[in-house]
Amino acid sequence: MSGGDSGGEDGAAGSGTGRSAKWRCAWCDKPHDRNDPPCDNCGHHKFEKAVVPVAPEDPDHEREPVWVCPECGRVHQKNSPPCSRCGNAELERQIPDESDYDEELSGTSYYDLLDARYLVGLAFALVAGAVLVLALLGVITLPGMDSVPGSAGEYRGVNLGETETALVAAVNDRRAEAGLSEYERNGNVDDAARLYNQGLVSEVAGTGSIPSGERLGRALDGTCDDGVERITPFTRSFDEGAAALDSPEALAGALADGYTAEAGGLSEAESDLVGVDVHAGPDGSVYATVFVC
Structure with missing residues (x-):
């Protein structure tokens, strides 16, 4: 029988249902x-594990042969030289050993079945989910989640950061006049x-x-051991051209009056730490x- 005929018979056998290849094009x-x-046939970029055929109980059963390139070791299912990898003109006929399959199966795990891209995507989804949960719990703040209506910077041209400093000074002036201890401003408060x-x-604003x-406690970070003594929120509106809009000190003086009225007057505090925030609301x-602790 010629070499061509032998290749035809072996090629036909290699294409049967008992293929011994370990990988198949997906x-x-x-x-x-x-x-x-x-893939040598269609160019697809992903292979999957091939189903390993179970040998019959016939002791004379012989596995389907494969054709191996003696130069580069690439395995071919048919005797169809040249080698698809290195171009060598000869292929050698071999019968796969049972140990080949045992080794392949023993080394297979769930990780082998996962594409690296899916692992990266899964890791990203887990991290994103954890960050979102922490943001919803208030542990961290995401961009866009801290947008508050109005302005924290100024009110009709008056700097609100300077107003906050002046507000503490104005309240302390009133306390000193009443013979009361002054407050000390604290960053955590x-x-x-x-x-x-x-x-x-x-x-x-409905947003x-x-x-x-619990969130306020995390912001205080243990500064107020006995808790906050007094929380005094209040609002004030001013007409255009009002004297309170001339400077941060003028606005702070008007707010100090509002704080005193809202708190029901000045009284000796058990604690001397104070924190303030002034914000321009969207309603004008x-x-x-004012926090005291």
């Missing part, structure tokens, strides 16, 4: 011995007052709500909150 189902895409005040503005005590009013 698109056209062409068998391949190694996970080395792209400021953070809690700001969180509360901006939540109040958002609640009035948010006043934060929970000034929102202020």
Whole structure:
């Protein structure tokens, strides 16, 4: 029998249902011995594990042969030289050993079945989900989630950061005149007052709500061991050209009057730490909150 005839018979046998290839093209189902895409037949970029045939109980059963390139080791299902990888003109006939399948099966895990792209996507989804949960719990703040209606920077041209500083000074002036101890401004108490005040503005505007005590506690970060003694939120509106709009000190003086009235007057505090926040609301009013602890 000629070499061509032998190749025909072996090729036909290799294409039967008992294929011994370990990998197959996920698109056209062409068998391949190694996970080395792209597919020789259709060019698809992904291979999948081939089903390993179970040998019958016949002790004389012989597995279907494969054709191996002696130069590069690539396995072919048919005796169809040259080698599809290196171009060698000769292929050698081999019968796959049972250990080949045992080794392949023992090394297979669920990780082998997952594409790297899916693993990256899964990891990204888990991280994104964790970040979203932390944001909803108030542990972290995402861009766009801290947008509060109105302005935290100025009110009709008056700087609100300077107004907050002047407000503490104005309240302390009134306390000193009444023979009371002065407040000391604290950054953590400021953070809690700001969180509360901006939540109040958002609640009035219908875009948010006043934060929970747990969130306020995280902002205080243990500064107030006995808790907040007094929370005083209040709003004030001013006509265009009002004297309160001349400077941060003028606006702070008007707000200090409002704070005193809202708090029911001045009284000796058990604590001396204070935090303030002043915010220009979208309705044209000034929102202020004073925390004492």
